[in-house]
Amino acid sequence: MKLLEYQAKQVFQKFDIPVPKGGVAETILEAEEIAKMVGGPLAIKAQLPVGGRGKAGGILFAETTNKAAEIAGRLLGSRLMDLEIKKVLVEEKLNIKKELYLGVVVDRKNRSYMVLASSEGGVDIEEVAARTPEKIVRHLVDPLDGLRSYHARLVAKRLGYTGREMSALADLLLKLYRVAMEMDAELTEINPLVVTDAGLMAADARLNIDNNALFRHPELDELSEEDEASELSERELEARGLGLTYVELDGDIGVIGNGAGLTMATIDTVTLKGGMASNFLDLGGGASAERIGAGVSFVLSDPRVKALFVNILGGITRCDETAQGIIEAMRLTSSEKPIVVRMTGTNEEEGKRLLGEARIDTLDTMEEAAERVVALARGGQVW
Amino acid sequence: MLEYGTKIVAGVTPGRGGDEVCGVPVYDTIAEAKEHRTMDASIVFVPAPYALDAALEAVEAGLDPVVVITEGIPVRDTIELAARARRAGTTIVGPNTPGLIKPGESKLGIMPAQVFREGSVGIVSRSGTLFYEIAAHVTRVGLGQSMCVGLGGDPVVGLDFIDVLRWFEHDEETDSVALIGEIGGDAEERAAEFISEGGFTKPVAAYIAGRSAVPGKRMGHAGAIIQGSTGTAESKMKVLRNAGVAVGELPGDVARFLKGPLG
Structure with a gap:
């Protein structure tokens, strides 16, 4: 969790580290109030959780209160480095030696x-x-x-x-x-x-x-x-609310795996086979049918997603639970999007039987499954 | 683990002393367990907030190695654990690891036994399920595994690639090694340097996960994050290749290399 500058400075202050006099503002009015209290030449700094904002024009200086308020007004609500500026820090301009x-x-x-x-x-x-x-x-x-x-x-x-x-x-x-x-x-x-x-x-x-x-x-x-939120996309925020480990990517193939390494490798394999993943979603160890279902529903609800690849290597995660979760999610979302499942390991037979009954395609290897899902996402005829 | 033949002699759960699970007696403390049973190693499943305490109890009791399965332990706790273990001469495996397995003999971990067979490939991995994936390939091509070590997916872990490569170098049952890395940190780069300098002389095939990862975003594992320009999959693949390691494009390549050109 990255703290914003003003939050980090509040923490520093508690530990007796000297920081410039100032305060954080969300409106021009607040900025003006703080500027008046601080007085003298001022620095107005966009509060963003990324480095390099100075070069990008997110740190500006003002000699007067009015000028400071004007700059704050210009920064607030504008976008810098792909992020919206929601807060500015107004503080004394330091005489730097x-x-x-x-x-x-x-x-x-x-x-x-x-x-x-x-x-x-x-x-x-x-x-x-x-x-x-x-x-x-x-x-x-x-x-x-x-x-x-x-x-x-x-x-x-x-x-x-x-x-x-x-x-x-x-x-x-x-x-x-x-x-x-x-x-x-x-x-x-x-x-x-x-x-x-x-x-x-x-x-x-x-x-x-x-x-x-x-x-x-x-x-x-x-x-x-508020802090990390500004760095996360809307879908990432929503996923966090659901307790899912989710990272948004640029493609159109949904990817769900269990385990960070396997999920990354699945995305890499999809890329090598000519596709582009829309996301990284790691279900972690021992996911229940409900959790798997929640993940599947969530990825299918993404309008960018044309096809879904679920890759499960059953250890403490069970294939039958996985199958139940997928089937339930399909029922609830009544999605027509094609799904390719590759699963192997604990209770594999039962899982495959359940998916077979539900007419969901399962493949034995990650490479085959990746090729299949890439073809499906392209809308091509696969068999 | 019991099913696999691991000799689990005692369980320790504070407040549950006197119980029995699968025929194994449970004690309140390790000290008490040691009064009644003989034991060498420990495996820790305790939830993250209490895991440091549990692992230190095992270290202080002289158990070695201490395998820490728990995910989500604060890095400050792991740093303290690693330092105290080093002082005691104890090996920590993990945290956030599937553990260790010597196929056909014993396992101290949570990996699915059916993908492993006795054989000649040593596997060392930062990931869990990707390690099973590659182990299954190694089994399928008929090689099997001599010993497998999950390093763990956290930024700070007790063992790194070099520690395990050193062990594999002297292990007579290990003919070649599968090294499974991922984005974040520089453990793979240091392993490549170790191999280049002649520290490890047996054939190595590797796979690095996370080529499509977004810089600055944590990809599932606490340790899987590209920071600035360090920790990318490309840089790891490049230095490993320069060190003479056969680096696969696909997870399945590792077993293909070990069976074919490196076999």
Whole structure:
């Protein structure tokens, strides 16, 4: 779950990380109110869950309250990088002396957290890593020791800071690490971290929470609706409401599988056979007939879908349950769209018998089934 | 597992001590189970919020390996588990794995037994059902499997490809390996480097899932996500090919390669 900048800054503030004075607005009136309260030169920032919005024109500046309100009005409701701007952050424009980068990320390879710091702030850290890797300081955290004060001082020192500046930067890094741990973050980032006359300040904030840890963060419940929502398509949102693991794609062949790897491989096979999948839908392990039915109905209801491919490898998912789910979904939706089922494994015989009775075609291999569904989607004669 | 011949000697469920399931006694704690039974390994099915605690209990009891089937464990918990296991010298398999199977002997997992046969191919996979799919192909071409290891679909897991390749290198029953990867992270890239450097010398055939995946979107597994430009299927396929691995376009290619050119 990606938090928006203003939400991440609210969290940072709770952890005592200095952020610019400001507030979030959904209307011109709100923007004007905030601008008046903050005063002075202002920054107006589109709240979108993607990087690169500055370059795309989503961060603008204003000298006066009126001008700030006008810019907010222009941004709100408009589209940027394919997303609608629903909120803007109106905050004080900082007097920047220097820009740094600080981040804490999950390091898959080392099975721990990695602290990243750079004197090159304000640009994409991936670019810095590619262009001038020597400008990035890395510190691998020992998960059982955590990040200690002296580790943080070492990082600041390696960035070239000494004395009081070193202590201030180290102090801020420790707070950022606390955010990462206590919020179960996959990514915690300040880019840029700016040096101003008033000290260090988080000019931007990114905080991606581990979805698997959301049960530990009931305080984020009310956020989750609006934030990720803006990144999901309407169908993806609807699927989430139904508890389905669904990703929308561009094609016209519905794909349902059990297991992430198998479902991805099914889509890849359809692509190789000349088709295009409309979606990824992973039923997961041990899906019941109801769940399978819900998935089938959902994909069939997509007007783009011309044919459906259900690929089930029965382990803890049973083929007879799968068949029942498909048949029930067909009955409920009374869809005329062709369905190709490939299933093998637990209770395969019974599943095939049920589908046979319902005159639904089953094939034994994924490759054959993919070829068949691609032909059906093209409306061709298949047998 | 009992049906397959795995010697399950005890179950542990807090509050259910004294019960019996399929003839296997249930205890409240592992410590108590150990007083009554002799055991080596552990398999964890505990729901995600409590899985760290359960797995640590097994690590502390000296059981090895500890196979964690549970999906949905917070990555911070897995990081702590991996670190504590490393300190104790325990192998963690998973989380979010179907487990381990040595066909014809024993399984510590949830895979459907009927797709496996005793044989000479070692399988190592990040995925579950795709691994069964490819195992079924390997069985169909008449090769069978020496040992199969599900690494798990989470971003952080206890074992990676290199750990298992090292084991297969010295396993006399393994003649060749099927490596099943997917988008996200760089475990396949590191395996390719390991193979290039001569760390693994037996023939390898691979399949990588997710060529049609959308960058930035999680494709089912918590770990299956292309971040920025890293973790694409194309880059993984390319580096594996450069390392001399036969990379299939279709899942069925893996068994075809192992039976044909690599056999």
